[in-house]
Amino acid sequence: MIEKRPGLTVLSHLVLILGVLIVAFPLYLTFVASTQSAAEIAQSVPMSMWPGSHALETYKTALFGGETSAGSRIPAAAPMMWVSLVSALVIAIGKIIISLLSAFAIVYFRFPLRNLVFWMIFVTLMLPVEVRIGPTYEVVSNLGMLNSYAGLTVPLIASATATFLFRQFFLTVPDELVEAARMDGAGPMRFFIDILLPLTRTSIAALFVIQFIYGWNQYLWPLLVTTNEDMYPVVMGIKRLIAGEAYTEWNVVMATAILAMLPPALVVILMQKWFVKGLVDTEK
Amino acid sequence: MLVAPQMAIVLVFFFWPAGQALYQSVLSQDAFGTSTEFVGLENFERLFADSTYLESFKTTAVFSLLVAFFGLSISLLLAVMADRVLKGAAIYKTLLIWPYAVAPVVAGVLWLFMFASPMGVIAFYLRSVGIEWNHLLDSGHAMTLIVVAAVWKQISYNFLFFLAGLQSIPKSLLEAAAIDGASPWHRFWTIVFPLLSPTTFFLLVINVVYAFFDTFGIVDATTQGGPGKDTAILVYKVYYDGFKALDMGGSAAQSVILMLIVVALTVVQFRFVEKKVQY
Numbered sequence: 197m198i199e200k201r202p203g204l205t206v207l208s209h210l211v212l213i214l215g216v217l218i219v220a221f222p223l224y225l226t227f228v229a230s231t232q233s234a235a236e237i238a239q240s241v242p243m244s245m246w247p248g249s250h251a252l253e254t255y256k257t258a259l260f261g262g263e264t265s266a267g268s269r270i271p272a273a274a275p276m277m278w279v280s281l282v283s284a285l286v287i288a289i290g291k292i293i294i295s296l297l298s299a300f301a302i303v304y305f306r307f308p309l310r311n312l313v314f315w316m317i318f319v320t321l322m323l324p325v326e327v328r329i330g331p332t333y334e335v336v337s338n339l340g341m342l343n344s345y346a347g348l349t350v351p352l353i354a355s356a357t358a359t360f361l362f363r364q365f366f367l368t369v370p371d372e373l374v375e376a377a378r379m380d381g382a383g384p385m386r387f388f389i390d391i392l393l394p395l396t397r398t399s400i401a402a403l404f405v406i407q408f409i410y411g412w413n414q415y416l417w418p419l420l421v422t423t424n425e426d427m428y429p430v431v432m433g434i435k436r437l438i439a440g441e442a443y444t445e446w447n448v449v450m451a452t453a454i455l456a457m458l459p460p461a462l463v464v465i466l467m468q469k470w471f472v473k474g475l476v477d478t479e480k
Numbered sequence: 481m482l483v484a485p486q487m488a489i490v491l492v493f494f495f496w497p498a499g500q501a502l503y504q505s506v507l508s509q510d511a512f513g514t515s516t517e518f519v520g521l522e523n524f525e526r527l528f529a530d531s532t533y534l535e536s537f538k539t540t541a542v543f544s545l546l547v548a549f550f551g552l553s554i555s556l557l558l559a560v561m562a563d564r565v566l567k568g569a570a571i572y573k574t575l576l577i578w579p580y581a582v583a584p585v586v587a588g589v590l591w592l593f594m595f596a597s598p599m600g601v602i603a604f605y606l607r608s609v610g611i612e613w614n615h616l617l618d619s620g621h622a623m624t625l626i627v628v629a630a631v632w633k634q635i636s637y638n639f640l641f642f643l644a645g646l647q648s649i650p651k652s653l654l655e656a657a658a659i660d661g662a663s664p665w666h667r668f669w670t671i672v673f674p675l676l677s678p679t680t681f682f683l684l685v686i687n688v689v690y691a692f693f694d695t696f697g698i699v700d701a702t703t704q705g706g707p708g709k710d711t712a713i714l715v716y717k718v719y720y721d722g723f724k725a726l727d728m729g730g731s732a733a734q735s736v737i738l739m740l741i742v743v744a745l746t747v748v749q750f751r752f753v754e755k756k757v758q759y
Binding site: 208 | 558562568574581582586590632697701715719722723732
């Protein structure tokens with residue numbers, strides 16, 4: 197604080213509280229809607245702003261599926277959440293492993309075409325999935341990977357950002373460490389596992405948070421490669437619950453939305469320190 | 481050997497498809513996909529003669545400018561305020577960052593629920609002040625809806641970067657200005673804002689990229705490009721033309737153009753990072 201201006205401080209708090217309220221309002225409304233019955237939401241205009249008493253049954257319907265009182269069949273969200281979890285974990289961990297390996301190779305080994313490899317990885321930065329959906333879809337379908345975890349995850353695993361992050365980090369590791377390890381008779385893999393990995397722990401944690409969210413929130417790609425209901429991630433399931441606005445069972449939709457938001461939101465809030473570090477690092 | 485897995489994926493899922501896109505963009509397929517012929521640049525010519533494609537460009541431009549402008553100004557305001565207060569700064573931060581974790585589709589669904597007539601809460605209050613909200617018919621309303629949802633999701637990201645930028649500004653500069661009698665308002669515009677310009681510029685690029693590519697879920701969940709084609713952003717159109725209208729050649733040509741845009745944006749970003757703009 198540079199000078200005392202109580203008026204301005206009060207104003208700052210007011211603006212912040214207002215901001216927090218506006219940001220949180222959709223979430224609150226979602227939660228309220230998920231605790232009411234479909235009829236309550238449809239009949240009272242505007243809907244009640246206080247939580248209703250149907251939370252348990254709504255969440256049960258959303259999680260395990262079944263018929264609602266209005267007669268529409270709701271697919272279960274629990275298996276979809278499992279699909280989401282598996283693919284998010286595979287994408288996050290897979291990205292970290294292959295990026296660590298290639299960054300290690302690029303920094304510590306001299307091999308033919310090293311520069312070419314580096315640039316090829318670099319160029320993928322410019323090819324986000326959204327840009328090449330059509331052709332990538334064809335490749336995946338030719339390889340017979342539609343409707344499988346492999347199809348959901350493998351095309352998203354290559355990561356230029358992660359490779360660069362690790363490369364930058366490896367470049368800051370002092371050469372003395374390499375020399376010391378060599379004098380003690382450690383081979384390259386030994387050095388990688390015993391010295392480099394422990395040093396990289398914080399970067400790995402940070403990257404994991406970012407990539408987990410990225411994997412969990414994928415929408416366009418699963419929309420293309422899955423046609424079988426067993427392989428839908430939960431984010432896609434929500435979209436399918438909205439048939440037409442008038443007939444949508446909003447309470448179930450909102451319960452599913454809460455379920456879909458919960459895991460990534462928890463990861464962000466519980467691992468806040470790593471999350472902020474990850475965001476700032478990956479964008480450098 | 482160590483780079484093998486990464487290279488395999490990069491080659492199979494990045495370069496091959498990109499090559500395919502280039503290749504397909506010069507081919508034309510008949511309705512049943514039985515024969516293809518080489519048509520040169522015809523797909524591109526058709527694309528640029530197509531008024532809906534040009535419209536889609538305009539829509540995307542308007543959309544990304546709106547998202548970038550509102551996203552940046554709101555989060556800058558919040559970040560400046562959060563930088564000022566001492567009490568509760570950590571709590572505000574936690575409460576502001578969680579929307580980052582929300583998937584674009586889910587963000588779209590949340591806002592759709594509030595604006596959906598007849599029972600949407602915001603739609604109801606808008607009606608009571610005389611605005612008949614209907615994003616299914618009114619393209620202005622539809623655009624507002626996707627901009628609001630996109631901005632809401634992006635605030636947390638911008639906020640974190642602005643806050644980090646503000647905290648790296650040396651306090652001595654501000655103290656010196658305060659001693660010289662500059663008001664907080666004056667200090668902000670003459671010292672803080674110029675020093676923050678690298679962050680602002682970086683975020684501008686990121687927000688435009690975000691509006692271009694990551695908002696597919698929001699559009700698909702709320703307006704599906706409608707009414708008509710008034711909110712069909714470029715990525716949505718690639719998807720729609722390729723997978724719904726089955727015009728693979730046209731879709732591939734659009735992919736190629738999108739790639740050019742991304743390359744341009746990346747180059748802009750890297751030129752800037754190398755120069756480290758400082759005023």
